[in-house]
Amino acid sequence: MKSIPLNSEDKSLINHYIEHPSSVDFAKPKDALCGIILEEEWFTACLQELVDNKIKVFELKWHQAKKNYLLQTGLEDYSKAKRIVASHRNAKGKTLNIAIWGAGNVGSALIDLILSNPKEWLSNHGVHFNIFAVTNSSRILLDKTGLEADWSKHLSQGLEHISSKNLLIAYSKHYELENLVFIDTTANATVASYYSELALAGFDIVAANKIANTNTQKSYDDFRKIIQREKKSFKYETNVGAALPVIQTLKQIIASGDKVTRIRGTFSGSVNHILSSIRNGTADFGAAVRDARTKGFTEPDPREDLSGKDVARKLLVLARTIGYKLDLDDIRIKALIGEDLSTLDLESFLVEVDVLDDKFKNLFLEVQDGYHYVFAADIRLGENGIEGLEVGLQKIHGDSVLAQLSGTDTGFEVYTKAYGAKPICISGAGAGIELTARGILSDIFTLD
Ligand SMILES: NC(=O)c1ccc[n+]([C@@H]2O[C@H](COP(=O)([O-])OP(=O)(O)OC[C@H]3O[C@@H](n4cnc5c(N)ncnc54)[C@H](OP(=O)(O)O)[C@@H]3O)[C@@H](O)[C@H]2O)c1
Numbered sequence: 001m002k003s004i005p006l007n008s009e010d011k012s013l014i015n016h017y018i019e020h021p022s023s024v025d026f027a028k029p030k031d032a033l034c035g036i037i038l039e040e041e042w043f044t045a046c047l048q049e050l051v052d053n054k055i056k057v058f059e060l061k062w063h064q065a066k067k068n069y070l071l072q073t074g075l076e077d078y079s080k081a082k083r084i085v086a087s088h089r090n091a092k093g094k095t096l097n098i099a100i101w102g103a104g105n106v107g108s109a110l111i112d113l114i115l116s117n118p119k120e121w122l123s124n125h126g127v128h129f130n131i132f133a134v135t136n137s138s139r140i141l142l143d144k145t146g147l148e149a150d151w152s153k154h155l156s157q158g159l160e161h162i163s164s165k166n167l168l169i170a171y172s173k174h175y176e177l178e179n180l181v182f183i184d185t186t187a188n189a190t191v192a193s194y195y196s197e198l199a200l201a202g203f204d205i206v207a208a209n210k211i212a213n214t215n216t217q218k219s220y221d222d223f224r225k226i227i228q229r230e231k232k233s234f235k236y237e238t239n240v241g242a243a244l245p246v247i248q249t250l251k252q253i254i255a256s257g258d259k260v261t262r263i264r265g266t267f268s269g270s271v272n273h274i275l276s277s278i279r280n281g282t283a284d285f286g287a288a289v290r291d292a293r294t295k296g297f298t299e300p301d302p303r304e305d306l307s308g309k310d311v312a313r314k315l316l317v318l319a320r321t322i323g324y325k326l327d328l329d330d331i332r333i334k335a336l337i338g339e340d341l342s343t344l345d346l347e348s349f350l351v352e353v354d355v356l357d358d359k360f361k362n363l364f365l366e367v368q369d370g371y372h373y374v375f376a377a378d379i380r381l382g383e384n385g386i387e388g389l390e391v392g393l394q395k396i397h398g399d400s401v402l403a404q405l406s407g408t409d410t411g412f413e414v415y416t417k418a419y420g421a422k423p424i425c426i427s428g429a430g431a432g433i434e435l436t437a438r439g440i441l442s443d444i445f446t447l448d
Contacts, residue, residue: 025425033058034078037083038069046088048069052231053178056239080176093126096444097177099133099168099203102186103155103275106208106238107134109437110185116148116267133168137188140164144175165194169201181444184209195234196226204233204249206443208436210269213239214313235443240267240314241430243439246412248446249426253416260322262415262423264378264394269408269431270297270305271336271375276406278360279372280309285361286354293350297408301346302426306336308375308391315377324379324386347426363393371395372403401425421439 035351050057050071059072073081087095098114102108114121114129121127130146134155141151142159172180182203184191192211199205205227207213212223213236227234237247253260268273270292277288289306292298312331319326334341337356341349367373373393380388396403402411410430413423414419429435 027120028046031420032075033072034081036071036076036081036084037426038071039089040067042088043069047178049084049088049094050081053080066250067321072106077176078180083176084178093122093128094179095128095130096181097172097181098129098131098181098183100131100174100183101135102184102188102189102209103134103136103152104185106221106436106440107183107185107435108152110440111147111151111336112149113434113441114438115147115151117393126310127445129366130177133171134163135164137161137186139165144171144177149390153335155403159223165197169198172201172203172418180204181206181447183207183440183444185440187211195419196204196223199223199226199230199232199234202232204447206235206440206447208236208238208440209240210235210236210313213232213317213320214328216420217327218346220320221325233447235447236317237443238436238439239317241410241412242432243435243442244410244426244428244430245411246318247321249414249424253414253424254322258414258416258418259379260414262378262380262416263315263318263322263412264376264402264423265410265412266374266402266405267377267410267412267430268305268308268309268375269429270299271311272405272410273408273438274374275373278364284354284357286357289353292348292405301349303337303342303349307342308333308335310376311377313393315389317380317407319379319386319389323380324381326386326389330386332392334390336393348388366429367395370398372398374402374405377404389421401427 055077056074057071058074061070063070075389087093100111103111111131114131118129121129132142132144132146133148134141134151136155138160138161139155140161141147141155146261182195182198182205184205188209189211192209195205195212201208213220236246237243240246248259260269273292274285274288277291280283283291288303288387289298293302300373304310304362312328312333315327316328339354341352344352362372372395373433374396376394376396377390377391378388378394379386398404401413405411405427408431409424409428411427413425415423
């Protein structure tokens with residue numbers, strides 16, 4: 001680590017902020033114009049980055065003999081602008097200043113992935129990462145010079161988690177950090193409620209957390225308006241199917257002028273695992289549920305998975321991605337377990353769940369002629385909007401990719417007008433810590 005988690009300048013800034021939360025104004029006086037030279041060969045890319053960072057440009061003059069531009073900015077933007085220009089002049093790549101909220105499984109894997117290969121990120125993507133903030137639910141670590149491999153030790157000694165969103169904004173402003181990216185690897189609603197303010201403060205947002213996309217339609221619309229108005233990016237590929245390219249495929253279909261007519265998928269790796277155990281005759285329902293839980297495939301309480309609610313949330317994310325307005329309550333969910341089992345305490349549930357063994361055994365015996373039962377999410381779209389929207393068991397022909405998945409894999413069929421009766425199919429591991437971290441990294445590299 002180049003510095004202790006908080007150096008003395010950071011500490012006095014933070015103490016000041018905590019003592020006077022509403023009175024902090026880090027802006028410097030705007031009493032002069034400052035000139036910066038921009039060479040012709042990297043002028044366009046550099047100017048774009050200056051504009052993306054809301055650097056105020058008061059004047060731009062072309063010098064024919066020197067083949068360069070003189071850009072005049074205000075004193076308040078001068079240091080940030082100078083740093084951006086210097087990184088272009090020295091071909092150091094674009095510095096992304098990253099804040100990661102939620103150093104749990106995925107967040108930690110992402111930090112380690114980013115720190116593992118700086119040369120590759122620079123040579124293949126032209127990006128230099130500076131992770132300047134990281135949190136868990138109780139601590140925050142801030143270091144404007146960037147985290148290094150021993151970051152987790154320093155996080156455990158970091159500052160207690162006080163109004164950390166405001167602190168993050170104040171810190172990034174005070175140190176005039178450019179190209180800000182906020183990454184949400186929590187599953188927390190309060191963190192999701194920060195996004196609008198962060199976008200206003202200049203952050204692009206990348207979220208593994210689904211909450212902003214599954215809130216009410218009104219709060220979803222309000223947030224999207226802010227992102228659009230502020231010309232910021234919001235990426236969320238890992239909300240559905242971890243690193244599988246589901247969201248980007250849907251966006252490409254729309255960008256090509258085609259129309260999605262149906263999305264059908266099995267989005268829950270844990271439920272797929274349970275159902276394939278029954279289908280293969282390796283376990284009855286109750287035993288399969290306990291086995292999936294022991295292996296860590298389900299949530300600690302497997303009823304979270306069996307209720308179908310998380311699958312419905314993912315369906316909502318996909319439906320909104322292709323432009324439909326709806327709320328979670330609009331989705332009809334036929335859970336795999338009934339009300340009676342839902343209200344038991346966890347220990348009793350894990351015993352009582354065996355009452356469903358015969359029901360599932362008989363159900364699976366019933367299916368013949370190459371059909372299978374899968375736990376599917378399904379949205380059907382017609383000329384007049386949504387024609388069907390449900391989550392539950394579906395009898396699906398064995399030819400479908402959804403009937404061929406094994407273990408915890410997930411699958412998606414996307415039907416469109418142009419592709420007709422043959423869907424675009426995407427399948428593979430729909431969860432996993434390393435894969436999800438890679439999905440987030442890909443979102444960062446493709447920020448608009
Ligand atoms: N795991 C996967 O395969 C996968 C796949 C796709 C998407 N996702 C999504 O990725 C997200 C993270 O999953 P995970 O498996 O990494 O979960 P996790 O291990 O439980 O990590 C969550 C992290 O968020 C932190 N946190 C909670 N509330 C916070 C707050 N208010 N402020 C700051 N930090 C807070 C937790 O802190 P503590 O450590 O102090 O509790 C923890 O470090 C979830 O939204 C999940 O749905 C996961």
